Amino acid sequence: MASNIVSDTIDGTYPVAGIDNDTQGFRDNFTIIKAGLAVANTEITDLQANTAKTNVTTSYNNNTIENVNVKAGQRESIETNVVGETNLTLSFNSGHYFRLTNVNNPVTINFDDWPETSNYAEMVVHFNGNGSGTQAVTFASPGSTNIYVDNGGAWTNRSINVPASADQSIKVRAWTHNNGDDVYIEYQGQFVTTV
Numbered sequence: 030m031a032s033n034i035v036s037d038t039i040d041g042t043y044p045v046a047g048i049d050n051d052t053q054g055f056r057d058n059f060t061i062i063k064a065g066l067a068v069a070n071t072e073i074t075d076l077q078a079n080t081a082k083t084n085v086t087t088s089y090n091n092n093t094i095e096n097v098n099v100k101a102g103q104r105e106s107i108e109t110n111v112v113g114e115t116n117l118t119l120s121f122n123s124g125h126y127f128r129l130t131n132v133n134n135p136v137t138i139n140f141d142d143w144p145e146t147s148n149y150a151e152m153v154v155h156f157n158g159n160g161s162g163t164q165a166v167t168f169a170s171p172g173s174t175n176i177y178v179d180n181g182g183a184w185t186n187r188s189i190n191v192p193a194s195a196d197q198s199i200k201v202r203a204w205t206h207n208n209g210d211d212v213y214i215e216y217q218g219q220f221v222t223t224v
Contacts, residue, residue: 032072034065091144118171121150129156132164132191140170143209151204158193166191168203170212183216196222 039061044050081087108124110117115134119127120142129138144150158164167188170176178184191199200217 032068034068034072035061036065119152119154121152125150125152127152127154127156129154130195131159132156132166133159133161135165135167137167137169140168140203140209140212143170143205143212146208146210147206148208149204149206151202153200153202155198155200156191157195157198158191159195160193162193164191164193165189166199168201168212168214170203170205170209172209173212174210175212177211177213179213179215181216183219187214189216192219 039058040054043054043058081089105126106124107126107128108119109128109130116137116139117129118139118141121140121144122142138154140152156166165185165188167186168176168178169187176187178187183189189199189201198220200220201214202217203212203214205212
């Protein structure tokens with residue numbers, strides 16, 4: 030966007046050397062400069078508040094980024110939780126990849142804070158037990174009309190069993206396209222330590 034600072038009305042030839050110059054010319058130029066500085070202050074303040082920074086975390090406030098080419102370095106943060114409670118809420122606002130460790134009792138995992146309708150969003154959950162026995166993990170989403178699971182043999186309704194061993198882990202992926210009214214959950218496999 031172009032700047033609104035007006036500088037072309039400043040009389041750059043004033044004052045004229047060698048003659049007695051009227052002070053009105055000084056006042057006119059200073060008035061224009063003062064107005065320009067006020068506009069610059071507003072524009073710079075807006076830039077400081079509303080542009081991406083390379084030295085701090087930047088929120089795009091749900092604005093769209095289009096036609097971007099990401100070459101390298103793109104990554105997603107991991108939210109790690111030690112699961113001790115029987116209910117755990119995973120918020121889309123906190124991250125998209127969740128590493129859950131020490132699942133030692135049956136637990137219900139709630140997916141929450143999905144973005145508004147007409148946005149696709151997904152969360153991945155990777156979890157393992159703590160050696161105390163196989164535990165059932167049940168998936169829910171507050172306010173969801175429907176929760177769908179893939180048609181594989183790993184499911185019992187909306188529950189899946191976490192292996193007892195901490196060396197074995199399960200990965201599932203959940204997604205929605207309508208603010209969590211419909212949540213789809215896919216079992217992506219059981220993984221073991223390479224021997």
